[in-house]
Amino acid sequence: MSSPNPSDTNLTRTTTVQETMPAQKASAAQRVVPRMDTSPLHGLWALTVRDLRKWYTNPYQLLISLIQPIVWLGIFGKALNFTSFISASGATVAQQQQILLSTFGTTSYFSFLSVGMLASIILFTAAFSGMSVVFDRRFGFLNKALSTPVSRGAVVVSKVLQSGIRALIQSGMVLLIAVVLGMDTSAFSVLGILGAFTLLFLMGFALSSLFVTLALRSSDWQTQMAIINLLNLPLLFASNALFPTKIMPAWLQDVVKLNPVSYAIDGARQLLLGSPGTNSLVVDFGVITIFAVVLTSVGVVMSWKLLSK
């Protein structure tokens, strides 16, 4: 470790050292180098902050990303008025409540959909995490990072992490919007909210790993767009985000069970709305954690292979 004083670390001093020890020019130049952090995690946070800064200094991006869930909630959520739908069949108010509760796990479809929208914005943010890898490759920044001793895994994990953090903040905003628009808050608790957001963050982490890994080799954003379109809507529709699993045809129910998004939403509904839920919370947390760990590990392992040519 050399002295922290800037004038001591500058290279002119190296020359002075060399003059006294001419035989060891090279090692003298080496000696003034401050110790470099060689842990595999160094640079991870710097890379993450770089992406996050780009995001929060650009308010338009944030606003545009919130429009979609607002449209879903404000128009789709309000238009699908299941209460009037059911009352048209002549059921009593008590019967109506019963039907809604047994179908959605809550008496308000809007609240049911709100939790789905929390997951949906995370899904969309995760899907675009691969895009930032593509642009970094395109604009040369990726090559710069790869020419430094930063670990290849940290490059991947930073992309996943920044996307997870963004997704978390955006879904927090969607929750606020949903509450303003009339989401049922009677079952809210601090622990419930923390738990729900932990699940959603893990889901964001898992899905971002998937999309980042798919983008590692690509320098072409059109292909990446195609991948996003190919995966995004199926992941949303083949989940319990918009409708409960039990009203779906059996073959689709099987697909929904394989979709990690469903587990995050199922758990979040239990924690935010007090719904009964399809699985126990332990299963929801377990499945999402496994998904996150497996997909992130795959991403890190693939990065060793795919980031060098």
Add this chain to the structure above:
Amino acid sequence: MEMITEGTPMGRAEPIIRVENLAKSYDGKTKAVDGVSFEVKEGEVFGFLGPNGAGKSTTIKMLTTLLVPSSGHAIVCGYDVHKQANDVRRSVGIVPQDYTADEDMTGLANILLCADLYGLPRSDSKPHAEELLNLVELQDAQNRKVKTYSGGMRRRLELACGLINYPRLLFLDEPTLGLDVQTRAAVWKYIRTLKEEYRMTIFLTTHYLEEADSLCDRIAIIDHGHIVKIGTPTQLKEGVGGDVIVVGVKETEPDMSEQISKVSLVREVKRTGNDYRIKTELGEEATPQIMDIIRSNGLHVTKISLTKPTLDEAYLELTGRTLREEETNRWAMMSQRVTMARARS
């Protein structure tokens, strides 16, 4: 993990770069670099000179661990580029051909990010970054976003980034490509400072002969992935076949060719009309001897010129192309790149 340079102060200095039969083919087909071997000594400025697509950038990318060689070995700063990639990355600095800075960040933030990626502590990297920004004369622009920088400023910023990890060896891939005369002169000045004051070894690629000639201690001419010739600028020029003297004689008869070729320094004489084109060593000494021979035969010399070989001629002889043609293509490509860069923003 052996550092060969260190601990052997008495022995023959180990080269800082040792390359043996290094080759790279893309997609298993295009042989971008086809078995090059060379050594670079500590403290020297070593140049790779070659036309577009010769394999210069590919070589640099292999030596800086960005590309894995298809075959062959390279030892850089005592480490194997393939097996000890991270040690190589820590020891060398890189200024790539393309701009890699983040346009949305300031110049200073870009350098600090580089420092973080090397794992340098902020307590050190902050003053060091400012020092480097001073070196490349960007201190006034350090808090501006890079998207407001001119091409020359970007190039200088890349240079500063490449120096942040106190490298022993610096790779410069076409450091003055597309720069105006003044900025180019400034970059040359920095390179000389790095060599002389900072005792840095520099590996650079270039298209410009003057650049190779005036900066490099040794040059390798590379073409189609092969090294055609390695030597000092003087050696390369001498290799072309020496100086050229052109003598104009008033009288057409008699033909003096045979007599001139008897001068011991002269290698070749060609006559076209009244002019004799003479290839010779040591032109300054040969010229008066040739004059004497012509005069002693009672003839009159009407004109005389002596041309020293340039690297341009050496290059032409070795690659069959002049760099003038290359430069025109180069500029076309550059302007295309600038357009692309604009389109992005």
